[in-house]
Amino acid sequence: MKKTMHIALVTETWRPEINGVAMTLGHLTDGLRHHGHRFTLVRPRQHAEDIPAVEPGLAEILVGGCPIPGYHGLRFGLPSKARLLDAWQIDRPDVVQVATEGPLGGSAIAAARKLGIPVVSEFHTNFHAYSRHYGFGWLEGLVSAHLRRLHNKSAVTLAPTVVVAEELRARGYRSVRVVSRGIDTALFHPARRSTALRAEWHVGDDQLVVAYVGRLAAEKNLPLVMRAFDAIRAVRADARLLFVGDGPLRDELARSDETILFAGMRRDADLAAHYASADLFLFPSLTETFGNVTVEALASGLGVVAYDCAAAAELIRDGDNGRLAACGDEALFISAAVELARNPGLLATLRQRAADSVRHLDWGRIEGDMIAVLRDSIRIHQRQTDAAPIFRFAPD
Helix, strand or coil, X not given: CCCCCEEEEECCCCCCCXXXXXXXXXXXHHHHHHXXXXXXXXXXXXXXCCCCCEECCEEXXXXXXXXXXXXXXXXXXXXXXXXXXXXXXXXXXXXXXXXXXXXXXXXXXXXXXXXXXXXXXXXXXXXXXXXXXXXXXXXXXXXXXXXXXXXXXXXXXXXXXXXXXHHHHHCCCCCEEECCCCCCCCCCCHHHCCHHHHHHCXXXXXXXXXXXXXXXXXXXXXXXXXXXXXXXXXXXXXXXXXXECCCCCHHHHHHHCCCCEEEECCCHHHHHHHHHCXXXXXXXXXXXXXXXXXXXXXXXXXXXEEECCHHHHHHCCECCCXXXXXXXXXXXXXXXXXXXXXXXXXXXXXXXXXXXXXXXXXXXXXXXXXXXXXXXXXXXXXXHHHHCCXXXXXXX
8 A cells, every 4th residue: 555645535614714614624634734634625616816836745626515594605516427437447546534414425426436436534524413403303313314314325434433433333424433533732722811811802801701602593593692691690600601613693692692792703823812811601502413613622731521421521520610401401401510710729720620631632643543544444444445256148
């Protein structure tokens, strides 16, 4: 096998878009390119001026797309089997990595199978669960079945946590492996705390800033953030609530409480400063497969309150480096948040332990895990190809 690989990465989302999938894929491709691996990126064209990028170790194929309902500025890719067959016959990848499961991803799997190229697919988003929050709950069973069929056409399905991997296996997914997500601990760090930023928010050193970072949308369970903050304000009257991110619920949230701080979309060092300049982090989502923001908040030294699922279930030790509530137990979630708000000493202890608890999630280790999965998939596919029977027919 070649020492370096040519990887065709198929995704609906890519930087500079701000979301966990785009961030994760960007880090991994940068890391693998540093090791000498080459990528062909296949993604939908997001706007009329969008042109294929050409970078060292990265070429792009842009395909047609359509707007994603409820996700302003994002488009899903249209099926492009013929286009990919032509491109991959000219410059054949060693492996196809399908990061998102839309029509484009499905056509990429079909093209790869026709050409005999191994496929690794990734389970990043609980689309079947999201359907409940957008009035399509009746489609949940159909979406779930579609996703299972799609992933089972690939050699390996990647899950971000052990819990998600177990759930997928229980739902009939075959050949599931875990590749976690990393964190840039030099970027997300308690030292990023900014007194100047807190001054812009008009909060003093002793005031409690309660933060939520992420998309402001129905699937994130934001009404629970509001109820938890109301309970916090009953014991800390001067507490302030900070939302970092944007989405369709922003106007509704702003109307509900004129004291809320809205920072909008932030990135890089600016985002890290917003994390570290808060004190308490609430993350009530039940639809995550991982939840990058949980790890970023821990690395930034915040007191994190989250449900016992996704990344929080694997990284938070309840009462030691954060607080966990049983999934769906809203009363426990709120009481945990109030306990930290009224007990500054306990909050300070958890914050001191939070950052150290995620130092092991360096991107170098995650990149090594991904390289191993891709190589194994190529190796297994080659063995299966070599072992396939050859049928010879006698002449008439």
